[in-house]
Amino acid sequence: xxxxxxxxxxxxxxxxxxxxxxxxxxxxxxxxxxxxxxxxxxxxxxxxxxxxxxxxxxxxxxxxxxxxxxxxxxxxxxxxxxxxxxxxxxxxxxxxxxxxxxxxxxxxxxxxxxxxxxxxxxxxxxxxxxxxxxxxxxxxxxxxxxxxxxxxxxxxxxxxxxxxxxxxxxxxxxxxxxxxxxxxxxxxxxxxxxxxxxxxxxxxxxxxxxxxxxxxxxxxxxxxxxxxxxxxxxxxxxxxxxxxxxxxxxxxxxxxxxxxxxxxxxxxxxxxxxxxxxxxxxxxxxxxxxxxxxxxxxxxxxxxxxxxxxxxxxxxxxxxxxxxxxxxxxxxxxxxxxxxxxxxxxxxxxxxxxxxxxxxxxxxxxxxxxxxxxxxxxxxxxxxxxxxxxxxxxxxxxxxxxxxxxxxxxxxxxxxxxxxxxxxxxxxxxxxxxxxxxxxxxxxxxxxxxxxxxxxxxxxxxxxxxxxxxxxxxxxxxxxxxxxxxxxxxxxxxxxxxxxxxxxxxxxxxxxxxxxxxxxxxx
Amino acid sequence: xxxxxxxxxxxxxxxxxxxxxxxxxxxxxxxxxxxxxxxxxxxxxxxxxxxxxxxxxxxxxxxxxxxxxxxxxxxxxxxxxxxxxxxxxxxxxxxxxxxxxxxxxxxxxxxxxxxxxxxxxxxxxxxxxxxxxxxxxxxxxxxxxxxxxxxxxxxxxxxxxxxxxxxxxxxxxx
Ligand SMILES: Cc1cc2nc3c(=O)[nH]c(=O)nc-3n(C[C@H](O)[C@H](O)[C@H](O)COP(=O)(O)OP(=O)(O)OC[C@H]3O[C@@H](n4cnc5c(N)ncnc54)[C@H](O)[C@@H]3O)c2cc1C
Ligand code: SF4
Numbered sequence: 001x002x003x004x005x006x007x008x009x010x011x012x013x014x015x016x017x018x019x020x021x022x023x024x025x026x027x028x029x030x031x032x033x034x035x036x037x038x039x040x041x042x043x044x045x046x047x048x049x050x051x052x053x054x055x056x057x058x059x060x061x062x063x064x065x066x067x068x069x070x071x072x073x074x075x076x077x078x079x080x081x082x083x084x085x086x087x088x089x090x091x092x093x094x095x096x097x098x099x100x101x102x103x104x105x106x107x108x109x110x111x112x113x114x115x116x117x118x119x120x121x122x123x124x125x126x127x128x129x130x131x132x133x134x135x136x137x138x139x140x141x142x143x144x145x146x147x148x149x150x151x152x153x154x155x156x157x158x159x160x161x162x163x164x165x166x167x168x169x170x171x172x173x174x175x176x177x178x179x180x181x182x183x184x185x186x187x188x189x190x191x192x193x194x195x196x197x198x199x200x201x202x203x204x205x206x207x208x209x210x211x212x213x214x215x216x217x218x219x220x221x222x223x224x225x226x227x228x229x230x231x232x233x234x235x236x237x238x239x240x241x242x243x244x245x246x247x248x249x250x251x252x253x254x255x256x257x258x259x260x261x262x263x264x265x266x267x268x269x270x271x272x273x274x275x276x277x278x279x280x281x282x283x284x285x286x287x288x289x290x291x292x293x294x295x296x297x298x299x300x301x302x303x304x305x306x307x308x309x310x311x312x313x314x315x316x317x318x319x320x321x322x323x324x325x326x327x328x329x330x331x332x333x334x335x336x337x338x339x340x341x342x343x344x345x346x347x348x349x350x351x352x353x354x355x356x357x358x359x360x361x362x363x364x365x366x367x368x369x370x371x372x373x374x375x376x377x378x379x380x381x382x383x384x385x386x387x388x389x390x391x392x393x394x395x396x397x398x399x400x401x402x403x404x405x406x407x408x409x410x411x412x413x414x415x416x417x418x419x420x421x422x423x424x425x426x427x428x429x430x431x432x433x434x435x436x437x438x439x440x441x442x443x444x445x446x447x448x449x450x451x452x453x454x455x456x457x458x459x460x461x462x463x464x465x466x467x468x469x470x471x472x473x474x475x476x477x478x479x480x481x482x483x484x485x486x487x488x489x490x491x492x493x494x495x496x497x498x499x500x501x502x503x504x505x506x507x508x509x510x511x512x513x514x515x516x517x518x519x520x521x522x523x
Numbered sequence: 524x525x526x527x528x529x530x531x532x533x534x535x536x537x538x539x540x541x542x543x544x545x546x547x548x549x550x551x552x553x554x555x556x557x558x559x560x561x562x563x564x565x566x567x568x569x570x571x572x573x574x575x576x577x578x579x580x581x582x583x584x585x586x587x588x589x590x591x592x593x594x595x596x597x598x599x600x601x602x603x604x605x606x607x608x609x610x611x612x613x614x615x616x617x618x619x620x621x622x623x624x625x626x627x628x629x630x631x632x633x634x635x636x637x638x639x640x641x642x643x644x645x646x647x648x649x650x651x652x653x654x655x656x657x658x659x660x661x662x663x664x665x666x667x668x669x670x671x672x673x674x675x676x677x678x679x680x681x682x683x684x685x686x687x688x689x690x691x692x693x694x695x696x697x
Contacts, residue, residue: 052679055666158686159694166697195685205681315696320676322691354676358665366585366657367641374665375588378675440697 002221010261019092021487022268023212027220028511039232042088050203057202063088066411078363083414084453091213098325102497115342121390126492127464127473136505144182144210158322163381167436175330182210196322237281271456271489276412291477300391302458302494308448311437312376319351341424345387385429390419460489535561546632563594569609599663615652
């Protein structure tokens with residue numbers, strides 16, 4: 001039975017957001033018998049509501065509140081009001097996500113030490129290393145049912161994968177497989193195996209893909225210790241004279257405002273909304289926003305070095321059939337500065353339906369150069385390139401006081417300039433991606449620019465010292481002991497891997513810490 | 524498409540009598556645009572039929588696909604036939620025609636080569652008229668489920684049980 005807590009109950013943990021971070025934390029705490037109120041800005045949408053329709057689904061569950069952009073990234077020009085493609089719904093972006101679940105590598109926790117001084121980059125070592133996270137990676141993989149872990153077989157490769165695999169092997173790549181995916185390759189945890197529907201980005205209608213919406217959330221609710229309030233948009237975090245947080249102000253679906261009291265507040269609104277909420281919670285005691293004594297809230301915004309390559313062949317591929325992210329090449333994810341950049345990247349297959357392909361292949365493109373590409377849609381294969389980007393202090397989320405959201409609060413502005421390392425890596429990755437397709441006879445390849453950000457990281461980063469970041473190694477803010485950050489904004493650096501497995505692992509670990517500290521009455 | 528009729532009610536010969544061919548494949552009559560062989564016709568309420576014909580041509584020139592018939596381009600721009608777009612469309616088409624006249628043609632629809640029409644469009648690429656047209660076409664044209672099969676795209680697959688037994692890995696040439 002789902003719990004129901006009083007607004008004045010000041011013993012609860014309030015979790016803001018129900019995605020990878022917030023959904024996991026809520027469930028983990030509830031499993032330990034800790035009372036949790038999870039406030040989620042979006043509505044509750046379950047597999048029966050998901051649509052096998054790209055624009056239909058986009059309109060149904062995307063975060064479409066006012067946002068602005070600046071900087072030299074192409075997204076600011078092509079999608080100026082849509083810096084990021086993320087979800088506003090119970091389950092957060094785990095409704096959209098593709099399921100790639102990779103552990104970070106040892107050196108990726110120590111980039112300042114390993115990469116050295118990279119001009120213009122605000123590199124910092126994580127206050128934790130791989131060995132500290134390994135037991136939690138194992139728990140997260142078991143929870144999410146990641147393929148090629150826990151004896152779970154890999155998924156079968158679809159057409160898009162077969163083209164990709166053949167090309168990669170011809171080039172001599174060795175670590176080529178159908179991925180570590182949080183998608184059931186066989187029935188598990190009350191959910192069926194993947195039916196190769198091909199609309200993973202639009203929400204898995206079979207529930208084969210792990211999503212907080214129909215795993216963590218109902219499991220937490222079943223304990224009787226979790227109440228999820230959908231359509232509850234948090235506007236401000238309140239604090240008392242001692243500087244401890246006391247509750248949050250939120251608006252319900254009718255715009256009515258409520259104050260939910262709390263013993264602890266955990267922010268997990270994804271890396272644009274989380275820092276924005278801390279900044280919007282400024283008070284006379286904290287004029288620069290909550291937990292911002294370092295001035296790092298909102299800074300070091302990372303989005304991964306991303307890009308895509310689409311290849312056209314003389315025969316059909318029909319890449320849209322089956323798992324969207326159907327395989328990976330990992331050979332380039334090593335750190336090897338001889339390639340002209342620090343850090344590494346992954347190749348992962350990707351497909352877009354015709355409607356999204358028209359919008360994202362070359363945004364703004366038109367004429368025969370563009371349309372002859374789409375004429376070959378059936379003969380296209382696609383891959384995504386995802387690598388480590390450099391944290392830069394000037395890449396940041398700020399409050400845009402000229403643009404207000406539906407509650408009259410300043411909208412977030414997302415500023416991003418590519419670092420020269422990001423550009424060097426992208427150019428190299430585009431070239432190698434095209435070579436993969438050329439090796440199996442592509443007649444034309446397209447180096448496709450980054451989409452609006454799906455991986456948003458780093459804006460409340462973890463640091464050993466309070467002056468270098470916003471949270472400590474437990475995601476607890478340096479400034480306010482009962483205020484936590486529980487999403488990807490904690491990342492000190494981004495690594496080359498997709499972030500969600502690490503977000504979930506950190507949330508499981510954070511739940512242990514919060515439970516321990518609550519029991520010890522230190523928070 | 525409800526308003527794009529296959530000239531039901533009246534014969535193609537009748538329809539052809541009532542209209543005038545204005546450009547490659549397009550004809551206009553009082554209150555409607557049609558294919559010049561009268562296989563389809565679309566009524567217009569606010570935008571002059573000749574202006575709508577220019578928009579259809581412009582849509583094809585922006586996103587030319589030889590295997591996509593005019594009626595789909597017509598469907599993609601049909602939304603501009605509204606009270607609020609009327610003036611903007613009249614101005615935009617007037618600009619297209621003026622550019623064509625500068626090259627010695629009667630109007631945009633009379634420019635015979637796509638290449639030359641594209642040069643005209645390049646000249647106004649930054650205008651809000653062009654940008655609005657192009658932006659709307661991305662969904663107007665490519666998000667039309669009737670257009671998808673022309674590109675081989677199969678759309679929704681959940682109701683058919685996905686592709687697990689329907690060729691997700693049926694490629695034979697790699
Ligand atoms: C198309 C797509 C594909 C992806 N594929 C992969 C992949 O294969 N592998 C991978 O690792 N990652 C992938 N990702 C990224 C992954 O989805 C995110 O990393 C992850 O979901 C982030 O978790 P989070 O908890 O930080 O935020 P989210 O999951 O986005 O959750 C944040 C939640 O907070 C809510 N919220 C925000 N502000 C407020 C507020 N003020 N009040 C109340 N609620 C609020 C939001 O509505 C949202 O539900 C993908 C993302 C997308 C969009
Ligand atoms: S391909 Fe598999 S994981 Fe993706 S939506 Fe379909 S059933 Fe779900």
